[in-house]
Structures are given as C-alpha cells and as structure tokens.
Amino acid sequence: MTGADPRDRGGPQQPLLIVDGLKKYFPLRNALGTVSAHVQAVDGIGFSIAKGETLGVVGESGCGKSTTARLLMQLIEPDAGSFVLDGDPVGRGGVTVRELRRQVQMVFQDSYASLNPRHTAAQEIAFGLRVIGKDTATAEAEARQTLRMVGLDPDLYAGRYPHEMSGGQRQRVNIARGIALNPRLLILDEAVSALDKSVQAQVLNLLDDLKQRLNLTYLFISHDLNVVHYVSDRVLVMYLGKIVEVGPVDRIWREAAHPYTRALFSSRLSMNPALRVAAPPLSGDPPNPVRPPSGCRFRTRCTLAEDVCAASEPALIPSPLDAAHAVACHIARAGSGHSLAGALANAA
Ligand SMILES: Nc1ncnc2c1ncn2[C@@H]1O[C@H](COP(=O)(O)OP(=O)(O)O)[C@@H](O)[C@H]1O
Ligand SMILES: [Mg+2]
Helix, strand or coil: CCCCCCCCCCCCCCCCEEEEEEEEEEEEECCCCCEEEEEEEEEEEEEEECCCCEEEEECCCCCCHHHHHHHHCCCCCCCEEEEEECCEEECCCCECHHHHHHHEEEECCCHHHHCCCCCCHHHHHHHHHHHCCCCHHHHHHHHHHHHHHCCCCHHHHCCCCHHHCCHHHHHHHHHHHHHHCCCCEEEEECCCCCCCHHHHHHHHHHHHHHHHHHCCEEEEECCCHHHHHHHCCEEEEEECCEEEEEEEHHHHHHHCCCHHHHHHHHHHHCCCHHHCCCCCCCCCCCCCCCCCCCCCCCHHHCCCCCHHHHHCCCCCEECCCCCCCEECCHHHCCCCCCCCHHHHHHHC
16 A cells, blocks of 8 residues: 555655754743743754654653654644654644644543444544544544444444443554544554553554554554564664754664663663663653753763753764764764763764
C-alpha cells in the first residue's frame, strides 16, 4: 500500500509533518484569579516527522511530551508555532486546522478513562465515524470491521462495555477508534505503558502490523526506553520544554551526545559493559518549568556545566558526523566557549 496513498501529495521525501517554533505556556493564576506566572511546558521546539516512520519521544515526566502531542492533535492552541502538512502550510490560506486534525489521531495511556463507560466497543468506534458524517449503518459496519483489524472478533467484542474487557482489549478498542477515522499520523502517548509486559508485546506487534497495512506514521511517546528503542526509527529527547537531542535510534543509543541523554540512559547502558558510558546517573528532579535556568536548561544538573552554559542557550544543531543527528549542547559545538568543545571536535 505504501506509495499508493492518494493523500500523499508531496512524495516520499516530503515529511508528513514539519513543526517549527512550537510554544505553549500555561498561565498560572493566583488566589485573586490574575495570571501570576506561566509554566513553560513547550518552549519553541521544531522537528519533522517522515512518512512511515516511528518517531520516539523520551524525557522525564513533566518535560512537555504530552503537551507536544496535544498541540499536534490541535486539542490545545499553541502560543506560537507553524505546521506544514505534507508540504502545505497549515492555516493562513493553506490547509485548514480542521484538515490537519482529521489526519492526526491519538491513543492515551489510560484505556479506561479514554472510553465512555456507557458505550459498547462498537458504539465507541461508531461514535467517531458518525461525528464525521457517516450514517448509523455504515458507522456500525465499519466499527465491526475495525474491531477485526485490531484482533477483536466483532461477534464477541462489539457488544462489550469497557468493564467487560481487559486492559489490553480496551487499548485495542482505543486503537480501533483512532484508526477507524483513517488518520495518517497516530500519536501514541504512553499507550502501552500501563499494560503487562506480555500484553504490551502483543499490542506493539499489532501496532507494527497496522502501520504497514494502513500506511501509518507514528509519534511514539514513552518513558520506557527499551520500548522506544524497539519501536522507533528516530528518537527525540526532551528536557524542560526543549528538544535537547534528536537522531536515528541506533545512533542515540550508541553515541548519545547530550549529557542529559547520556544520564537518562546511563543506568540502562551499564547493563552492557561494552556500551558503558562515563555519564553519572540523573539525580534530583528537573527544575521548576515556571522559572527554568538561564542558558542551557539542563546545566543545573549537568556535571560538565561551565559559565557559557548559563550565559547562552545552545542551539539544536546537526552533528558534523551525521546531519540526521542534532544536539543542543555547547560541548558538541566547536568554538562555543566550553572547555570541552574543542576536545570533542578533535576526537571526531
Ligand atoms: N493544563 C495545564 N495547565 C498548567 N500546567 C500544565 C497543563 N498541562 C501540563 N502542564 C504542565 O506542563 C508541563 C509539561 O507537562 P506534560 O506535557 O504533561 O509533560 P510530560 O507528558 O512530558 O510528562 C508540566 O510542568 C505540567 O505540569
Ligand atoms: Mg505525559
């Protein structure tokens, strides 16, 4: 089916989605109801998602992963940022936000909370189809067909309510609800995180199968690094509302360049002596996103931080060794003023 998708206007090299300067600050109100400060949840991030790829997103809790997902879904309005969908700018005379929203669907972690307890599996899926204008009979027929696609026999499961299904089955219904609307991009926000390992493996296999059959592209958000390694083609690492590193999954796993990525992975890497890196594990919690540190936001937890790290914010720039691998760290850029910058450039 790949390549035959009539919606593929820009060709295989044109990213499905390009995001630039995406920003979301949540206002915090004091007791009097006036805005006293802002949570800098997502602060000027840019990235692209290639057609057919799985882009993994990792980072500690609170770093802005779900906010990014909700911004892409157009569930919340960005304070700033532009979207390009398959080569066409979104808004301002280009593709409409509504069109973008139709092409993106999302599956959340909590399969129970995401489903209406008074809807059967078939009703839940049919509901979304009716919203987009399909008549009841068509919506029901398509709902049954979609249940079969996610491995649930409609004769057994169409009439079941959420409480009559297991966590894995409910998550299959959530996936069915998403794919029934024929999206191009499916955002999976901790979608398998609550499942037992064996069920998780089955759902990951299902997702892989659906991706091929339906020509899908995935944005896969998870705090589980092993799962992200298993499913992703590329990985994007977030810290306190910023992207600190992005690149092909094997490169990030073998040669993570950002001290944050290395710290995040250090406990897991130490399992394999051949891959052991000299990075201290992460200690403490991320700083308050209402008042993030100046310069590099990771500097307050970084053992390699120097004056330049507080003075200026490192840009996310491609590695001279691999243009697909970008890092936002003064150490990774020769001439940045960091004492290790030259050393690393020479080693390269
Ligand atoms: N609706 C909201 N109002 C205020 N703050 C929010 C809201 N949603 C998220 N945040 C804050 O934005 C930051 C990023 O949250 P989130 O995107 O959920 O992170 P993650 O998914 O990586 O755990 C956190 O500090 C969180 O508390
Ligand atoms: Mg989240």
